[in-house]
Amino acid sequence: MRVAELISFTGYQLQEKLLSRELTAQEVVEGLFANIEEVEPIVRAYLLLDREGAVRKAQEVDARLKKGEKLGPLAGIPVAVKDNICTNGLRTTCASRILENFIPPYDAHVIERLKEADAIIIGKTNLDEFAMGSSTENSAFKLTRNPWDPKRIPGGSSGGSAAAVAAGTAFIALGSDTGGSVRQPAALCGVTGLKPTYGRVSRYGLVAFGSSLDQIGTITRDVRDSALLLQIIAGRDSRDSTSADVPLPDYLKELEKPVKGLRLGLPREYFMEGLNDEVRKAVEEAVKVYEGLGLSVKEISLPHTPYAVAVYYIIATAEASSNLARYDGVRYGHRTPGAQNIIEMYSCTRAEGFGREVKRRIMLGTYALSSGYYEAYYLKASKVRNLIRQDFSRAFETVDFILCPTSPTPAFKLGERLANPMEMYLCDIYTIPANLAGIPGISIPCGFTKENLPIGLQLMARHFEEAGLLKVARAYERETEWHLRRPV
């Protein structure tokens, strides 16, 4: 089989071909690495590739399949993992100098699940340092490029995972989403990105950024693969006490069920100034597809939307400033050489280890929590956060799903927004509210601009309604072919 054909498969298709023995896991891994050798020098999605480990695992899977053993549901399927998810024995850097040589002594919960499912972990993907950013340009190690136009950013912070899935250097991938970091890069790279409900997937082993917002999500080529991967990683884990004890549906079984009669809401605040015209048009066309499928569509209001970014940059930075206090040069990570006392060791270690955006956020978060400002900033933001959540609860009384753009613009050029942090923060204006409210959201491809850049459609649902969300996303995917396009 030609490499070009092999790498075009989805995880679901690979699963069929591996089980029917049409393909061996070793052929899959070798084909994938052949494409990586060709494409990775341009796209630069990976911080680490474990070819040796991948081939070893593939051979093990093939041997067990040959013996007729029953294997896990992802047997022989290569998976790329964002480099803020701990992998036992495989360097995990968060794209930060401070963790440049950190080798975790344990696996994150999601990695344990992937291994139990007999998946093959092929490498660790690039991200904005500690997942702080919307373009992957805040990585301390490399710039990842958008496979649709190498002069543009892939989005962020899971830019490496999204670029790899789009470029055919990964079939399926894991990311993390604190304010849109799975959905926005998926939209900008023309792939599918799912952020599950807060608590649906255990965060054990995900390096913490904003603990009340962080959630591990999937980046795939279609909705069926999102369902396949979510099924593996979702569920209660006692090591993350916020992971929810909520029954787990059979996502693949729910996927093809009818959608007629379901109610969609279009939040008017998501279609106002700042929205690119081509994005608006593509999303409006998607609405027509849904109407054609027999869903009802009405305009709704989420009145506190204009405050979401302000709330987010208080809460996320406050939580980050606390979470990142652990990088002190004592137990792991970088330590400055030659410090004379412990305070100097802390301060210089952190000055050398953190990049500028991380420092900016630690400063903002520390300020917001500092004596005299707590009420004006953190407490105020926590109250407005509640208003944003109430907006969604009210909306979900009259509609089943919310439809809107994922990102106000298509992928922008490398370097274009680096000078002004506020401009970069506004990239996430449509994705942040779902994190604040804790609801699930998915981005699926819904068109291309005249310059051939992908456009993403976002759907949001009630807490723990991933099954319905995937079903509605899948219904659109069946009617359209945007998700089948690949960059050349």
Place this chain on the structure above:
Amino acid sequence: MAVIDKKTIEHVALLARLELSEEEKELFVSQLGDILTYIEKLKELDTSKVEPMAYATATTNVFREDVPTPSLKLEEVLKNAPAKFQDFFKVPKVIE
């Protein structure tokens, strides 16, 4: 709300145990000032009757039995240490 000046930046940097260069201090005076000005818009809202929200889903205390379970081996815990002495992490002198 307070204006961000260099003195504030230095105070916050000390709280955060973050050594900043002169260039960074000046940059953050202006950038944090811009961000906080944007955040001022939250003041438009009357939240006197709104409860603060800490978690997105209905989470109450999660209890479990206090049963000892195996944890990481000492050598694994110390493997990433920048400096160690016997079974301890080694740091510069803390007490004068």
